[in-house]
Amino acid sequence: MTTLHAAEWLNTDHPLALADFHGRVLVVEVFQMLCPGCVSHGLPQAGRIASTFAPGKVAVIGLHSVFEHHEAMTPAALRAFLHEYRIRFPVAVDQPGTPGPLPRTMAEWQLEGTPTLVLFDRHGQMRARHFGQVSDLALGAQIMALMLEGRE
Amino acid sequence: MTTLHAAEWLNTDHPLALADFHGRVLVVEVFQMLCPGCVSHGLPQAGRIASTFAPGKVAVIGLHSVFEHHEAMTPAALRAFLHEYRIRFPVAVDQPGTPGPLPRTMAEWQLEGTPTLVLFDRHGQMRARHFGQVSDLALGAQIMALMLEGRE
Amino acid sequence: MTTLHAAEWLNTDHPLALADFHGRVLVVEVFQMLCPGCVSHGLPQAGRIASTFAPGKVAVIGLHSVFEHHEAMTPAALRAFLHEYRIRFPVAVDQPGTPGPLPRTMAEWQLEGTPTLVLFDRHGQMRARHFGQVSDLALGAQIMALMLEGRE
Amino acid sequence: MTTLHAAEWLNTDHPLALADFHGRVLVVEVFQMLCPGCVSHGLPQAGRIASTFAPGKVAVIGLHSVFEHHEAMTPAALRAFLHEYRIRFPVAVDQPGTPGPLPRTMAEWQLEGTPTLVLFDRHGQMRARHFGQVSDLALGAQIMALMLEGRE
Numbered sequence: 001m002t003t004l005h006a007a008e009w010l011n012t013d014h015p016l017a018l019a020d021f022h023g024r025v026l027v028v029e030v031f032q033m034l035c036p037g038c039v040s041h042g043l044p045q046a047g048r049i050a051s052t053f054a055p056g057k058v059a060v061i062g063l064h065s066v067f068e069h070h071e072a073m074t075p076a077a078l079r080a081f082l083h084e085y086r087i088r089f090p091v092a093v094d095q096p097g098t099p100g101p102l103p104r105t106m107a108e109w110q111l112e113g114t115p116t117l118v119l120f121d122r123h124g125q126m127r128a129r130h131f132g133q134v135s136d137l138a139l140g141a142q143i144m145a146l147m148l149e150g151r152e
Numbered sequence: 153m154t155t156l157h158a159a160e161w162l163n164t165d166h167p168l169a170l171a172d173f174h175g176r177v178l179v180v181e182v183f184q185m186l187c188p189g190c191v192s193h194g195l196p197q198a199g200r201i202a203s204t205f206a207p208g209k210v211a212v213i214g215l216h217s218v219f220e221h222h223e224a225m226t227p228a229a230l231r232a233f234l235h236e237y238r239i240r241f242p243v244a245v246d247q248p249g250t251p252g253p254l255p256r257t258m259a260e261w262q263l264e265g266t267p268t269l270v271l272f273d274r275h276g277q278m279r280a281r282h283f284g285q286v287s288d289l290a291l292g293a294q295i296m297a298l299m300l301e302g303r304e
Numbered sequence: 305m306t307t308l309h310a311a312e313w314l315n316t317d318h319p320l321a322l323a324d325f326h327g328r329v330l331v332v333e334v335f336q337m338l339c340p341g342c343v344s345h346g347l348p349q350a351g352r353i354a355s356t357f358a359p360g361k362v363a364v365i366g367l368h369s370v371f372e373h374h375e376a377m378t379p380a381a382l383r384a385f386l387h388e389y390r391i392r393f394p395v396a397v398d399q400p401g402t403p404g405p406l407p408r409t410m411a412e413w414q415l416e417g418t419p420t421l422v423l424f425d426r427h428g429q430m431r432a433r434h435f436g437q438v439s440d441l442a443l444g445a446q447i448m449a450l451m452l453e454g455r456e
Numbered sequence: 457m458t459t460l461h462a463a464e465w466l467n468t469d470h471p472l473a474l475a476d477f478h479g480r481v482l483v484v485e486v487f488q489m490l491c492p493g494c495v496s497h498g499l500p501q502a503g504r505i506a507s508t509f510a511p512g513k514v515a516v517i518g519l520h521s522v523f524e525h526h527e528a529m530t531p532a533a534l535r536a537f538l539h540e541y542r543i544r545f546p547v548a549v550d551q552p553g554t555p556g557p558l559p560r561t562m563a564e565w566q567l568e569g570t571p572t573l574v575l576f577d578r579h580g581q582m583r584a585r586h587f588g589q590v591s592d593l594a595l596g597a598q599i600m601a602l603m604l605e606g607r608e
Contacts, residue, residue, distance in 0.1 A: 034533075034536055034537055034540045035540065036540060036541055039495060040496075048287070048289055049289065052287065052289045052290050052293070053293070068536075069533075069536035069539075069540070071532050071533070071536075072530075072532055072533035072535070072536035072537070073533075073536070074528075076527050076528055077490075077525075077527070077528035077529075077533060079528070080490055080524075080525035080527075080528035080529075081490055081528070083525075084490045084491065084492060084525070085492055135200070135204065135288065136287065136288035136289040136292060137200055137201065137204045137288040137289075137291065137292040138204050138292060139289065139292065140288060140289040140290060140291065140292025140293040140294075140296070141204075141205070141292040141293065141295060141296035141299075142292075142296075143293060144292070144293035144294075144296035144297050144300075145296050145300065147293075148296075148297065148300050186381075186384055186385055186388045187388065188388060188389055191343060192344075220384075221381075221384035221387075221388070223380050223381070223384075224378075224380055224381035224383070224384035224385070225381075225384070226376075228375050228376055229338075229373075229375070229376035229377075229381060231376070232338055232372075232373035232375075232376035232377070233338055233376070235373075236338045236339065236340060236373070237340055352591070352593055353593065356591065356593045356594050356597075357597070439504070439508065439592065440591065440592035440593040440596060441504055441505065441508045441592040441593075441595065441596040442508050442596060443593065443596065444592060444593040444594060444595065444596025444597040444598075444600070445508070445509070445596040445597065445599060445600035445603075446596075446600075447597060448596070448597035448598075448600040448601050448604075449600050449604065451597075452600075452601065452604050
């Protein structure tokens, strides 16, 4: 069973779990606030997904998985970052890993770096991990395929 | 029955008809070679669709529907344009309309201007007409929905 | 003496000559209407120059130097192009060359292709020919250097 | 006499003063690491200036003037930011202001926010403060005008 190990949640008044999103396609944008590709590509794309698809069908959350410069990317700094960049979707802070610099969820999900966009289907199965850039056209198609899966 | 009335075809060695695309989703990019929005947005997007989806599933063609500056946008000029802009997909030249400046297919399909991206499903039914700009994310989703329709 | 050999002028009610621009820095954007780099880079840059610098100090004109697809890029087609792309500055149509496809001014000025941005100083001397892309930052500096030259 | 009050310098092995730049045009990019306009516009423009003009003629430095989210934009965080964004020019950390959130240099220079690009002439006089966005074309011209000033 895939789990998101959050030390803390921002942009939501209560902690969330992957199970809360069953019935919807879930997009998890895994990022670091000081990762240039996350700022220029990954996070804006996650924002476009959130505003393109109906929230009842596709959910978007962020996962702040810090594996470098830990002293710079604290939860307090992240809070300021989300405010300045007008990021409104819920964001989980990944739990520290033991041992080593890789945070726990990132390690368990075997992610290669940031940004990574992770897609879960309506049953909570992880279906894709896009490390780096993926085009909006391909991503739109993939999200729709998951939305329609098993519909009857 | 929807028909594409072509006076001439470019980028193909034989004339095509909408029926040739049954079984596939068909994207028709309706454009004019001297329309700035077609050059900056519509045609590049059509090119991205052609390179993103499998040709056996999604076909892309152009329809040159000239409703102004007819003297400037001749088939000879169009040929040079397609060469310079590296546009490889088949392009139909819309038949002249009678009477008036609006070409025949554009009039029959009740299109408002250029660029317009027209989507046909696998059975040849026109399903969407996007006049102006449509986002890659929404379009990718819509194309996939048509690809999966009625699959069993 | 450098001469601009115009077969025809558009966007002006009377023919112009390089001598008319003495006392000002002159920017000549050499282009072809079906050249993608001219449409995406060269002509927009020329437009930015025209709107950034005082017209009494820096003049901007276009030179349509067709060396390929002559049948497609006629003066009538150019007129439609300038209208659609909202290009307001005067544009000269380069005189046909004899013999060969290269137009006369382009040949005499020894230009390599399009787009080329040619700079003349306030005394009518050709000072730079930028073939392809030149950055706005470098170009702004170069134009200012010519504006200030020999001021006393 | 205009002074830059630095609490600390990064990207240089010794502290700098405005007087060190006399004889050159000096560009000071005033920014905050979590300011979106600084990241997308101001800092890349400063980088383009540094790579366009000869270092012996035009110097570029940054000034990190934090007036909000102080807890997030510490010198340690700034160090990580400069590393991730490949910013190589020297960066001063503005001294805290007393009282209030506005740092000392920012207050003395009467800056309105970030990003602000400040230009100094070769004699150390402040000549322009561009708050927000300024075009590369206008900026290139202005820098060249300062470079040529009083040359004989």
